[in-house]
Amino acid sequence: MNKDLSIEFCGVKCENPFFLSSSVVGSNYDMCAKALEMGWAGVVFKTIGFYIPSEVSPRFDVIGKENTPFMGFKNMEQISDHPLEQNLKWLKKLKENYPSKVIVASIMGENEDEWTELARLVTRTGADIIECNFSCPQMTSEAMGADVGQNPELVKKYCQATRRGTNLPILSKMTPNLGDMIIPAIASIEGGADAIAAINTVKSITRVDLDALTPFPIINGKSAVSGYSGKAVKPIALRFINELAQNKRLENVPISGMGGIETWSDAVEFILLGASNIQITTAIMQYGYRIIDDLISGLSLYMEENGFEKLDELVGMALKNIVTADKLDRTYVIYPKFNKDICVGCGRCYISCYDGGHQAIKWNSENREVSLIKKNCVGCHLCINVCPVNAISSGEKIYK
Numbered sequence: 001m002n003k004d005l006s007i008e009f010c011g012v013k014c015e016n017p018f019f020l021s022s023s024v025v026g027s028n029y030d031m032c033a034k035a036l037e038m039g040w041a042g043v044v045f046k047t048i049g050f051y052i053p054s055e056v057s058p059r060f061d062v063i064g065k066e067n068t069p070f071m072g073f074k075n076m077e078q079i080s081d082h083p084l085e086q087n088l089k090w091l092k093k094l095k096e097n098y099p100s101k102v103i104v105a106s107i108m109g110e111n112e113d114e115w116t117e118l119a120r121l122v123t124r125t126g127a128d129i130i131e132c133n134f135s136c137p138q139m140t141s142e143a144m145g146a147d148v149g150q151n152p153e154l155v156k157k158y159c160q161a162t163r164r165g166t167n168l169p170i171l172s173k174m175t176p177n178l179g180d181m182i183i184p185a186i187a188s189i190e191g192g193a194d195a196i197a198a199i200n201t202v203k204s205i206t207r208v209d210l211d212a213l214t215p216f217p218i219i220n221g222k223s224a225v226s227g228y229s230g231k232a233v234k235p236i237a238l239r240f241i242n243e244l245a246q247n248k249r250l251e252n253v254p255i256s257g258m259g260g261i262e263t264w265s266d267a268v269e270f271i272l273l274g275a276s277n278i279q280i281t282t283a284i285m286q287y288g289y290r291i292i293d294d295l296i297s298g299l300s301l302y303m304e305e306n307g308f309e310k311l312d313e314l315v316g317m318a319l320k321n322i323v324t325a326d327k328l329d330r331t332y333v334i335y336p337k338f339n340k341d342i343c344v345g346c347g348r349c350y351i352s353c354y355d356g357g358h359q360a361i362k363w364n365s366e367n368r369e370v371s372l373i374k375k376n377c378v379g380c381h382l383c384i385n386v387c388p389v390n391a392i393s394s395g396e397k398i399y400k
């Protein structure tokens with residue numbers, strides 16, 4: 001039986017931490033209703049605004065590696081291309097038909113008046129939370145998107161404008177296309193936001209077609225920089241979540257985490273770094289809403305096995321173990337240990353250590369066996385990372 005995964009986010013009770021993130025996966029009533037029926041606790045509806053974009057075809061590209069065809073995903077979509085009236089009706093109907101679920105309205109305006117009016121309109125639909133999208137990197141209007149999120153004055157001004165139109169909790173959605181997310185995050189809170197959502201997509205060019213001499217996706221011979229998401233961006237997202245959670249000026253500000261979450265264990269990593277809410281798009285585009293079953297049962301089992309009764313006990317548990325690089329213990333070396341019974345003699349550890357390490361592995365070409373040259377080994381563990389059959393593990397630890 002699954003554990004109680006309920007958690008409060010921005011003062012709103014959520015039956016579990018899993019929400020659709022604002023995107024194509026939640027862009028009309030039927031899609032959101034299906035996801036909610038299948039067990040998602042909430043939906044962040046596709047960003048809506050007065051501006052109705054015209055979209056390109058095709059609009060996606062994917063990057064794979066070896067057996068993983070879908071490592072990173074590039075999209076060129078802007079905000080909802082449905083009429084505002086229609087979107088508002090869908091939001092209202094969702095709240096009416098799913099009162100115990102959490103409905104988040106994502107909005108984007110072009111000026112202060114629009115932000116206030118959008119906030120007012122979505123509040124009237126009965127939505128529980130408003131998310132301000134300051135972070136879509138492929139908007140065709142300069143007054144909207146990721147470039148707004150890079151400007152703390154605008155972020156603060158638009159949060160204030162949103163606050164004028166609503167009493168609902170406000171989530172400010174950050175762009176990762178900057179060096180220091182703390183600056184716009186603090187500006188958001190000063191402007192009246194209650195919580196931070198991170199990350200939106202990373203500005204990218206995924207691949208260039210070598211014949212057409214144009215990046216993908218190719219639209220009538222041209223392409224453009226646009227947002228990257230999925231598994232490949234998870235390390236970038238986790239870095240930002242950690243920084244938000246560790247910052248003293250953002251203490252007790254709830255965080256909704258997203259970026260590359262596919263499995264329950266990805267989600268736990270975000271929670272351990274301080275996120276109390278989880279949002280997902282790209283994995284749903286690849287596998288469908290049904291991943292919620294794995295997310296719920298995996299998280300439940302993890303809590304059971306590790307003796308956690310309530311989900312909020314996990315939030316931020318790993319933060320104490322993240323320090324700045326100057327505080328790491330640099331007094332020892334851990335040598336690799338080779339397991340001859342598992343080794344297939346491929347020589348990859350030897351090649352990597354010689355060409356990309358410290359020439360600390362000796363290769364016997366007659367019996368294809370490796371051995372360690374201890375005096376050269378610095379304990380970097382490149383060999384452990386490249387071994388395709390897990391025949392190398394951590395061994396003896398010596399103090400320098």
Ligand SMILES: Cc1cc2nc3c(=O)[nH]c(=O)nc-3n(C[C@H](O)[C@H](O)[C@H](O)COP(=O)(O)O)c2cc1C
Pocket residue numbers: 021022023024046047073075077078079080106133136173199200201228229230231233258259260261279280281282283
């Ligand atoms: C096709 C597509 C459309 C998106 N549309 C929006 C949007 O309308 N509003 C928004 O805030 N984020 C949008 N996003 C960003 C996602 O909500 C999310 O922040 C990002 O993709 C990272 O999460 P993921 O790796 O789980 O996809 C979109 C992402 C994709 C892939």
